[in-house]
Amino acid sequence: xxxxxxxxGAEAIRILQLLGxxxxxxxxxxxxxxRGSQGCVVPNHxxxxxxxxxxxxxxxxxxxxxxxxxxx
Numbered sequence: 001x002x003x004x005x006x007x008x009g010a011e012a013i014r015i016l017q018l019l020g021x022x023x024x025x026x027x028x029x030x031x032x033x034x035r036g037s038q039g040c041v042v043p044n045h046x047x048x049x050x051x052x053x054x055x056x057x058x059x060x061x062x063x064x065x066x067x068x069x070x071x072x
Contacts, residue, residue, distance in 0.1 A: 002068055004053050009044040012053065015070050016042070019062060035060070 007015075013023070013031060021033040021040070029044045040060035043052065057067055
């Protein structure tokens with residue numbers, strides 16, 4: 001399993017949208033996305049910690065490999 005990159009919240013949202021997620025709403029710096037019954041909350045920060053990114057991928061039901069392939 002490849003390691004997670006350090007990316008911004010905006011870039012994570014862009015990649016999740018490529019995977020079929022849609023922005024539902026925003027409250028402050030937290031943006032909620034949904035794809036079917038799966039949802040996740042992405043903090044819109046300059047840099048996401050790898051633990052934060054790992055947690056939101058788990059919340060979204062996406063594997064690390066799938067996320068990294070969508071980045072390319």
